[in-house]
Structure formats: C-alpha cells, structure tokens
Amino acid sequence: MKFLDYAPAPESTSILNLRGSYGLYIDGKWVSGRGGELTSISPATEKPIAKFELANEQDVDLAVKAARKAFEGSWGKLSGSERGKYLFRIARLIQERAREFAVAETLDNGKPIRETRDIDIPLVAAWFFYYAGWADKLEHAGVGPNPKALGVAGQIIPWNFPLLMLAWKVAPALAAGNTVVLKPAETTPLTAMMFADICEQAGLPAGVVNIVTGLGSVAGSALVGHGGVNKIAFTGSTAVGRQIAKTVAGSDKRLTLELGGKGANIVFDDAAMDEAIEGIVNGIFFNQGHVCCAGSRLLVQESVHDEVVERLKRRVSTLRVGDPLDKNTDIGAINSKAQLERISKLSATGEQEGATRWSLDCPLPGKGFWFAPTIFTGVAASNTIARDEIFGPVLSVLTFRTPQEAIEKANNTPYGLSAGIWTESASRMLRVADSLKAGVVWANTFNQFDPTSPFGGYRESGYGREGGRHGLNAYLQAGEVK
C-alpha cells in the first residue's frame, strides 16, 4: 500500500438473506417457471448468486390472467386513497430495508455500493412515495374528467438500474389503478424478486404485482404480444423498442418507450471549470456509463479544449475502479461479458477510425468484467464512437467554435434523450436549452433524477415520459363525461 492509498472498506453482505433459487411471483404466490433457469452471477467476481427460474409463454399468460383478475376484483374496487396507502407503505418498507437492497443490487449488477446506497435505493423509495400521493388525485392529472386506469400493464425493464426502473414502472401504474406484469432483465432479476417480498409485507392483494423473470425473446415477446395486456412500458435498446412498436401496431395497446441515447455535454469557454469537470465525469462514468442518458459526447469549445482534456484526465486518474462493494469504489464492474465485449469492440473501432485513445492506467481485478475509464480525443462527428451508443465508461471528445455549431453538433444524432450545458451565462444557457432536441437538459449539472421531474426522449430515444404528472398520464385514460 502506498501513501494516500485507501484500505479496503467492503460493505458486508451478511445483511442479505438470499434463497438458493427463485421462482416466478404470480398471483401472490411463488410458482415454478417452465422456461428453464439461469444462474445470476456477480459481474465483479463471476461467482453465482442464486438460481432464477424463467417464464415461458404459458407462465406469462398465467401472470396476465392474475393481473386481470386483480384489476377487475380487489385492486379495481379500491378507492384511490386506499391504493395510495399501499404505495406509501411500500415506500416505507423500502426505506427500512434500504441497505439490504443496496447490497443486493451492487452484488447482482456490479455498480458501486456508493451509488446503490446513495442514489438508486433512495430514489426507489422516493418514487413510490411520490406516486402514492397521486392515487387519490387522478382528476388533477390532466387527462380529462373521470380518469381511469388502462387495465393490465406489461412492463419490461433493463439491467442498468434494476430496482429503480422497477419503481419507475410499477409506482405510477399502481397509483393510477392498473395492475402489472413486470419482466426484469435476465442478468439482474435479484432485487425484483426481493421486491415481491416487499409486496407481501405491504399486504398488497394477490395479482396486483406479478414478476416474471425471463428472456426477452420468450417472456418479453409473450408479454408484448398478449391480447390481455392494455399497456406496454419498455426501457431498453432502440432496436427492441422499434420491434415492440411494430408488434403493437393496429392494436389498442398503449405504448411508452424509453430507449437509447447519445447525449451531448456542451462545455462553453466561460464555464465554471471545476464544476464542469465534475459534471463531465459524472455524466459519463456514473454507473460505468451504463446509462441511457449518459453525456457520452463531450462538445468542448475549441479555446478551452486542451485545458478541459488535461484537467479531465487528471480528475479521472483519481477514480478508483474495483470491488463494487467497497465503499471507496467509484467505478464498478461492467454488467456482463456480452456488454464488456461490445464496449471493447466499439473502443477498438474508435482507434481504427483515427481517434486518440486514453485509458486510465489502473489495476483491474483478475476475475469479473472490467473496463478502465476511457477518453477519446480527436473524434470526428462521423466516427462510430460519436454516433453509436456504447453504454460503457467511454467518452468521445469533439470540439466546436460557436454556440450555433455546438447546437448543430449536439442535435446531429437520431437520438434525443439528454444533453448538458456548462456556461456561466444564463441567457446563453436558456437559448441553447431551447434549441437542443433532448427530453432532459441539465444545465451546470448532469444525471439528476427526481420522481417529480419528467424523463424521456425525443426522436429515436422513444416516447412518453416517466416521472411527474406526465409519468402518471402514461397509465391513465379519459373516462366518460357524466
């Protein structure tokens, strides 16, 4: 150990009380999945965590039927204020078991405990608490008089924020009076299965929340194509989102899609540099860059390019990559072998196409999936790494001269999820914010999330919003005028 090195400070996993194997949670009961099983591993160690049974088409059908029964029965008959009480209770239960969930999420996903403890799980509780309060106020949601639920919502979530994405989907759906069938991602089902336990503790009626682990191509497809589902909410890749939009075409199924991104983070020469550097780091290295709204394209005004890149490298050199359970870790493991391969391949393409690569020279654990934080300079707008979503800790740096050029470059993508602006000029900030084709614009900050704040994309980043009143409306329809 050298001077100023940190001693290991691992969070204990003794708080966990995991089962060896998890079935499906349907109609308030644990049942066996008939679509095979998989073993979830920790991406940091490749050690198995637990076995998960997978749902096949019949299992999905059972779950949809259970959700329908609950919608037409127990849940559908409750008043809004009674529904709200269940959701408030869920928020409290999450808070009470926050550390347990944080450890489980870090173990299963590979993201640092610092993030699950301080960001993911607190936001999960906040999301349920926020939407709990909407349940008895639906007439103020803005969809018209006598708003009513859609029915059964099929929800498919990704692996990058497993429990948080569950909360984004389940909380507004239940507040609006729907019942749900949720399919977690195949590499990160653990906290969703633990959430089933929370539903039990909250005394939620059977069938209101059904959780079916499974493959996208089997359980996901079955859910999207199921005639008994009234709404599909999907977060994931643009390619899959397109396929889902095609499948539901011509039906009455409502659809919201939260897809990919290639966010521009624009740094003007008058930016507060210390804050901007922190913002750039947070924008791309938060959650190993496994973030659809990551600021993966850094657009720097030419006059400050060299200074920004130098300071950025110096700051990144202080990041600690390693054991996600260590409280001092900044960057954890890549979620899966497949994702690591994709990041490695796209980075190699970046080099082949002529960009200059700089990767943090840091020791990486021998087991598990790891990728050192990487910055590409000299990137052209036409380069693959400036266009394709990498979904990893890889930043592409481009330059601009005028605000107009910054706007054009920022918008030069089929995506439109997020963008960042760093400037001390308020009027310039507002004018640039107006011109960016992005659903979320962070000015002098980045990667902030809040249940009251709508989140979602323009163009090929999808449609619909999650969070706020807009997120509630995605689960409501106008009722009859009395």
Added chain:
Amino acid sequence: MSEMNIPKTYKLFVGGAFPRSESGRSREIKNPAGEFVANIALASRKDARDAVVAARSAQSGWANATAYNRGQVIYRIAEVLAGRFEQFAATIRETTGVTSKQASAQVQSAIDALISHAGWTDKFAQVYGGANPVAGPFFNLTVPEPTGVVSVLAGEQTDFADLVRAIVSVITTGNAVVAVVPESISLAAIEFAEVLATSDVPAGTVNILTGDVSEIAPWLASHQDVNGLDLSMLEAELAKNCEELGAETLKRILRKSGKEVTDLHRLETFVEAKTVWHTKSLS
C-alpha cells in the same frame, strides 16, 4: 344573358404554392349525380417528398414565432374561412351530397375548431408543463416543444370539419403539416389551402396533397424526416400498415380510439416534453 361559369383548377398545396402533380396525373371529381365537377391533381411519391421538404423548412420558423403570433394567425384562418362560408358550404354539398344544413354545420364546426385553437397556442404550455418541485437546489421546468413534421392522413369518411380540426391541432403547438386527403373532400381541402395561403400562415407550414391516400400514406409513414402520424381518421387496415412502417423511425402516432379523440389528447400527442434543470446557488 347568362355569363359562362368559370370553373376552377384544383392543384396541390406545397410550400405555399399551388403546383400540379409532378407526375402529371389528375382525376375527375363528380358529384353524387355523376356529373363532372372538376379535376384534382393526383399526388405522387415525389410530391409527398417535396411536401416534407417544404414542411421541414418551414417548421422551425413557425415554432419560433411567439405563441401570441401563432394564435393570431390561426384566428385569421377562421376569419378568412368565415368570409367564404357560403362557398365552402356549397362545395361540400355539391361534392359529398350532404344537405345544406349538414354542409353548413361542417363549415361552422371547422371555424369553431380554429377559434378554439387560436386560444390554445399561448395556454397549452401552462396546462401541459410547469415547475417540478425536485428534492434539491435546482430550478426545474417542463415545457412542451413541437415534435416537428406531422403527416395528417384523412380517410374516406373524414369530413371537412374533422380535417380542419386535425390540421389546426398539429400547427397550434408549432409543428408543420403534410396532409393527404382523398377525393371525397379534395375540393374543400384545396379551397381551404386558398384560405391558408391568404391568412398569414407561413409558406410550407401546412401542405395539402390530394389523391389516393392508400398510395401516398405508406410513403409518408416510412419517410425518415416525418416525426408524427395522425392515423385517427384512417381505415383500420391502412392505419395498421402505416403504424408498422412508422415504428421504424419511432414516429409519434395518433390512433383512432373507441371514444372521440379529445382536442387536448391531439395536442399532447405531437409535442415533446422537455425538462430543463439548472443549479441554484449564491456563488
């Protein structure tokens, strides 16, 4: 001595001009009694592409006009249409065979829709968006922005009032329109284009193509530079086909629904919620 009637030539409406179809195609429009009324231009794929280019060029200028200004322009459309009330009622009666009373009701309904939307331009942002009380030291505001270029596709059963309501809804929030209308309402639609052309609506903001909707709609549904599709007036089979094609570029879709589509729902379908965060601090 009776003077000779001067029949009108009906053309397309693209980029503020009235071109013939580049394909040179036209089709006879007859009244319900089978008598010749006029020829309409039969729009081609190239015409559809030209209309998208015109709409795209006009869209940002229209979106950047103030909401007050857009409201006045839309009110002006209502004024000019009202001034030609009898002409529209006659055209609708003659080409569709509805009664005088029904034709007048359609024109009145179109005027009412225009006036109502003239009042929406500067109120929608407050109804739709607002400040979000996030748990931290941030200014956080959600505002609606236009989706971009939206194609409004009329069906065989679409009447004049439905068409006007659909078009004005899309432009109220700052989008540009490429509308495609079938023979049944072609004449009224092109006469409406004449109203638009004399109502201070910037050229290209609204473009109207007449012809075979089932031929043109799929091209627009798969066009890379069209951002939204109003399919709510189309027949089910064609609507499904267009929705599938539109999925490729994740277009915003307004479907037919069991109930009447409300004005608010229409407006909300073709806007994007943009949420801006900014730090608050004294330093």
